Amino acid sequence: MRRASWVIAAATLALGAALAMIYFQRIWPMTGAWTVHFRGEELELLSPRMLGLALLGPYFLWMTTRSLADLPWAQRLASVLLRVGFVVLLAIGLARVARTSTSSKLCTVYILDVSDSVPDAALVDARKLVQEAIDKKPADAIVRVVTFAARPRMLPILDDAKQAPPIERHTVSSIGGPPSATAGAATDIASAMRLAYGLYPAGYLKRAVIASDGVQTDGDLLSEAERAREFGVKLFVSPYTQAVPGEVAIRDLRVPNDAKVGAPFELHANIFSSREQKVRLTLRQGEAINGLDGIKQVTLAPGENDVTFKSVVRVAGDVTYALDLSEAEHDRFKENNRMSAAVVIPGPPVVLYIEGNPARANYLQSALTAQQFDVDVRGPRELPTSIRELERYDFVIVSDTPAESVSMAQQEAVESYLRDLGGGFLFAGGPSGYSLGGWQNTTFERILPVRMDADKRREEPAVAMSLVIDRSGSMTGLPLEMAKQAAKATADTLSPDDLLEVIAFDGVPTRIVRFTAARHRARIQNDISRIAAGNDTQIFPALDAAYQSLSVVRAKRKHAILLTDGVAPPQGIRELVATMNAEGMTVSAVALGSGIDEALLKMIAEVGGGRFYKVADPNQLPRIFTRETELISRQAAVEEYFQPRVVGPADFLRGVDMARAPYLHGYVATRMKPSPAQEVLQSELSEPLLARWRIGLGWSIAWTSDVKNLWAVEWLRWPGYGQFWGQLVREHMRQKKRQVFDMRAEVDTATGRAKAVIDAIGGDDRFQNGLDAKLTVTGPDRTKPVTLAMRQTAPGRYESDFPLEKFGAYTLRAAIERTADNNKKVAVAESYGHVNYAYPREYLAFAPDIATLTAAAGAAGGSVNAAIDVVFSAAGESVRTHEDLWPRFVWAAIGCFFLDLLLRRIRIFDRKRTVKRAPLERSRPARSRGSL
Numbered sequence: 001m002r003r004a005s006w007v008i009a010a011a012t013l014a015l016g017a018a019l020a021m022i023y024f025q026r027i028w029p030m031t032g033a034w035t036v037h038f039r040g041e042e043l044e045l046l047s048p049r050m051l052g053l054a055l056l057g058p059y060f061l062w063m064t065t066r067s068l069a070d071l072p073w074a075q076r077l078a079s080v081l082l083r084v085g086f087v088v089l090l091a092i093g094l095a096r097v098a099r100t101s102t103s104s105k106l107c108t109v110y111i112l113d114v115s116d117s118v119p120d121a122a123l124v125d126a127r128k129l130v131q132e133a134i135d136k137k138p139a140d141a142i143v144r145v146v147t148f149a150a151r152p153r154m155l156p157i158l159d160d161a162k163q164a165p166p167i168e169r170h171t172v173s174s175i176g177g178p179p180s181a182t183a184g185a186a187t188d189i190a191s192a193m194r195l196a197y198g199l200y201p202a203g204y205l206k207r208a209v210i211a212s213d214g215v216q217t218d219g220d221l222l223s224e225a226e227r228a229r230e231f232g233v234k235l236f237v238s239p240y241t242q243a244v245p246g247e248v249a250i251r252d253l254r255v256p257n258d259a260k261v262g263a264p265f266e267l268h269a270n271i272f273s274s275r276e277q278k279v280r281l282t283l284r285q286g287e288a289i290n291g292l293d294g295i296k297q298v299t300l301a302p303g304e305n306d307v308t309f310k311s312v313v314r315v316a317g318d319v320t321y322a323l324d325l326s327e328a329e330h331d332r333f334k335e336n337n338r339m340s341a342a343v344v345i346p347g348p349p350v351v352l353y354i355e356g357n358p359a360r361a362n363y364l365q366s367a368l369t370a371q372q373f374d375v376d377v378r379g380p381r382e383l384p385t386s387i388r389e390l391e392r393y394d395f396v397i398v399s400d401t402p403a404e405s406v407s408m409a410q411q412e413a414v415e416s417y418l419r420d421l422g423g424g425f426l427f428a429g430g431p432s433g434y435s436l437g438g439w440q441n442t443t444f445e446r447i448l449p450v451r452m453d454a455d456k457r458r459e460e461p462a463v464a465m466s467l468v469i470d471r472s473g474s475m476t477g478l479p480l481e482m483a484k485q486a487a488k489a490t491a492d493t494l495s496p497d498d499l500l501e502v503i504a505f506d507g508v509p510t511r512i513v514r515f516t517a518a519r520h521r522a523r524i525q526n527d528i529s530r531i532a533a534g535n536d537t538q539i540f541p542a543l544d545a546a547y548q549s550l551s552v553v554r555a556k557r558k559h560a561i562l563l564t565d566g567v568a569p570p571q572g573i574r575e576l577v578a579t580m581n582a583e584g585m586t587v588s589a590v591a592l593g594s595g596i597d598e599a600l601l602k603m604i605a606e607v608g609g610g611r612f613y614k615v616a617d618p619n620q621l622p623r624i625f626t627r628e629t630e631l632i633s634r635q636a637a638v639e640e641y642f643q644p645r646v647v648g649p650a651d652f653l654r655g656v657d658m659a660r661a662p663y664l665h666g667y668v669a670t671r672m673k674p675s676p677a678q679e680v681l682q683s684e685l686s687e688p689l690l691a692r693w694r695i696g697l698g699w700s701i702a703w704t705s706d707v708k709n710l711w712a713v714e715w716l717r718w719p720g721y722g723q724f725w726g727q728l729v730r731e732h733m734r735q736k737k738r739q740v741f742d743m744r745a746e747v748d749t750a751t752g753r754a755k756a757v758i759d760a761i762g763g764d765d766r767f768q769n770g771l772d773a774k775l776t777v778t779g780p781d782r783t784k785p786v787t788l789a790m791r792q793t794a795p796g797r798y799e800s801d802f803p804l805e806k807f808g809a810y811t812l813r814a815a816i817e818r819t820a821d822n823n824k825k826v827a828v829a830e831s832y833g834h835v836n837y838a839y840p841r842e843y844l845a846f847a848p849d850i851a852t853l854t855a856a857a858g859a860a861g862g863s864v865n866a867a868i869d870v871v872f873s874a875a876g877e878s879v880r881t882h883e884d885l886w887p888r889f890v891w892a893a894i895g896c897f898f899l900d901l902l903l904r905r906i907r908i909f910d911r912k913r914t915v916k917r918a919p920l921e922r923s924r925p926a927r928s929r930g931s932l
Contacts (some may be wrong), residue, residue, distance in 0.1 A: 780808025
């Protein structure tokens with residue numbers, strides 16, 4: 001009952017205190033801050049409502065009368081006072097006591113422009129401006145310094161400093177940016193002002209002085225000036241007035257969007273020059289110099305200059321122009337001396353036809369031309385090496401071309417063309433195609449849907465191969481080692497039943513390997529590895545030794561390969577080679593290096609019925625020997641009459657009567673790769689004739705026969721020849737749409753974003769609404785196109801905006817589709833455009849923008865070129881500051897709390913009486929645990 005009474009009493013007191021506090025606030029509302037004057041100082045209570053906590057003080061007085069603690073009244077009274085003091089001090093602290101004072105001291109932040117567009121002399125003047133402020137400022141004033149370009153940076157300076165800090169341009173390390181950042185290639189005054197807001201200490205009037213040319217690339221100075229006024233910052237400006245540095249810059253390169261194939265048009269270049277000077281302008285179309293107007297010597301007048309160039313595009317597709325400026329006498333920045341512009345020239349589909357024997361390219365070229373294709377015939381060396389050159393073509397054909405004629409860069413360009421641009425690629429066979437041309441383990445084999453390591457045929461004739469290798473002293477080192485590798489590669493290429501002999505010669509021939517079946521490759525390669533360099537070079541005895549061996553061996557094909565890097569006496573060699581050829585033996589010659597008798601070796605190849613190879617790099621020897629072995633053995637060539645069989649569905653075969661297709665006379669044996677490779681046509685031996693698969697966005701097609709008058713000689717007279725190839729190319733080429741809508745594209749250099757707008761108006765002059773428009777943006781590197789959705793913003797109008805992440809020319813393509821009744825997408829039209837984001841805006845404008853600086857100073861209550869006494873003048877202004885005192889009261893309350901704990905745990909006032917009573921209490925017998 002006693003405990004219940006205590007609980008009820010405590011709850012009643014708590015409720016009474018709460019009701020008293022509510023009543024107290026009703027009769028005396030405490031809204032806003034209270035101001036109290038104490039000892040000449042002005043104090044404020046910022047949250048006076050919290051004083052209501054002091055009403056808990058009477059509760060502790062009542063609790064003292066009910067306490068059971070055996071403490072003296074003096075100690076109890078002290079404890080009560082400490083508890084009441086704890087509550088009162090805590091209430092005052094939570095009421096946020098603050099001391100208010102008024103000050104007219106000033107803090108001025110100098111905001112200095114150090115971007116690339118500012119001349120060096122301006123940085124010197126900026127430091128003089130800060131030094132003058134330090135020398136003439138009032139004693140209680142403070143100076144801060146901020147420099148800025150792309151990002152702001154605070155310079156360390158002491159309040160009592162006597163020297164201005166050095167004013168330097170920003171580097172990436174000084175501003176802490178990423179390694180790819182361009183520290184000085186931008187001007188952002190607004191961000192520098194935002195940094196300055198945090199540098200003003202409490203109790204100081206706020207002043208800011210901007211020293212800049214006023215040319216902004218980021219931010220908005222006028223909007224930030226309005227914010228500065230709201231924050232109480234008075235803004236002054238000191239424009240840089242130094243002369244504009246000598247500079248020339250290409251500001252724009254305009255290419256008409258309506259350019260047509262074969263029709264000359266003009267390009268306009270807008271070039272700025274700060275003074276009169278002569279420059280050299282070079283215009284490139286793709287990778288080559290523009291044909292009509294390629295190079296110009298121009299005298300530029302101060303200011304803007306419009307320079308025109310004439311150009312013509314012969315092949316439809318994507319075309320990139322690049323204008324370079326050089327030989328300028330006064331030019332500070334080189335970054336703005338180059339500009340690119342990309343344009344899409346629509347026209348008939350363009351096919352790039354690479355033919356190993358260009359004299360026989362007319363058959364397929366005429367067939368495709370009759371099918372309304374524009375065919376560009378080139379040799380293997382003219383296959384482009386960059387995706388920028390290939391982007392103008394819709395389809396690429398490489399026919400009967402040896403691997404050594406196509407570089408790795410050319411093959412990789414074709415692969416990128418397929419994967420990224422969605423082009424089509426046909427690889428046709430012939431005597432130099434596929435494995436016959438040495439295409440194993442190349443990029444082309446990787447992207448084709450067939451493998452080139454065809455199965456060997458036992459019914460094909462066996463081969464006896466004699467390798468006659470020069471091991472004279474000049475072959476020491478890499479040439480001899482690569483010759484060994486070439487001999488080993490020959491052993492790997494031959495069929496297991498074929499025979500191989502290796503003769504190494506200097507002054508005297510030595511049989512390293514006698515005629516042995518190629519299946520014993522390990523033993524043959526071990527014997528080849530023991531070849532060592534010798535002295536002289538004698539070709540006749542070595543060829544005679546090969547003739548003696550070949551004349552007694554039994555084989556359907558007998559062939560010798562001579563490899564030498566030197567000069568030897570020619571006596572008797574012609575007669576010997578003629579005899580070998582008369583007896584069914586053939587001889588090929590490989591010349592290594594430049595110090596050889598080329599005429600002698602060519603004679604050996606011609607008389608011997610073989611081939612002549614001139615090799616400058618020893619590393620090419622294994623490929624030459626492998627190709628020569630394939631040509632002799634013809635293991636991969638199937639020269640038999642057959643009619644193609646259709647084994648897979650393909651839309652391009654519609655309307656083509658393959659049942660009446662003539663016979664083909666041969667093809668190169670290959671094997672299909674796993675799915676998703678698709679076999680469409682095959683031979684009577686069930687080997688692939690035509691296969692295809694997807695590579696990235698494009699199609700890769702393998703045709704293992706040829707397209708000329710060798711294996712396809714009867715097809716050339718077939719009425720369906722042109723239809724077959726025309727439909728194949730049209731299905732697998734880069735897809736084209738029907739209508740072409742005009743596109744307007746522009747760049748906002750302030751934000752680094754571009755905007756593309758299309759007005760879809762049909763042939764009946766009506767707006768076309770509800771279309772699905774996709775915009776494909778191809779950047780300067782041409783490797784990663786980005787596809788964006790275009791939203792309809794008005795009747796027939798479709799828009800899209802996107803960021804420009806790199807500097808350069810951007811090509812824009814829009815595919816516009818409509819949803820048909822069967823929910824399938826139907827192509828309606830396409831649209832082309834281009835934008836140019838050549839370089840940062842920092843290198844675009846050089847004249848000071850005094851008007852913007854003046855407007856900003858007026859908006860924030862300042863002026864232009866103000867004197868130091870004006871900048872550091874309070875002008876009757878003052879600032880009120882609050883010094884928080886509430887932490888002191890909170891700490892005092894905590895102290896009272898701990899003192900109260902001490903008084904309730906330790907007896908202080910009657911300690912002696914307690915000590916005397918202690919022995920009596922200890923003498924009393926202890927009550928047992930079981931007693932009552």
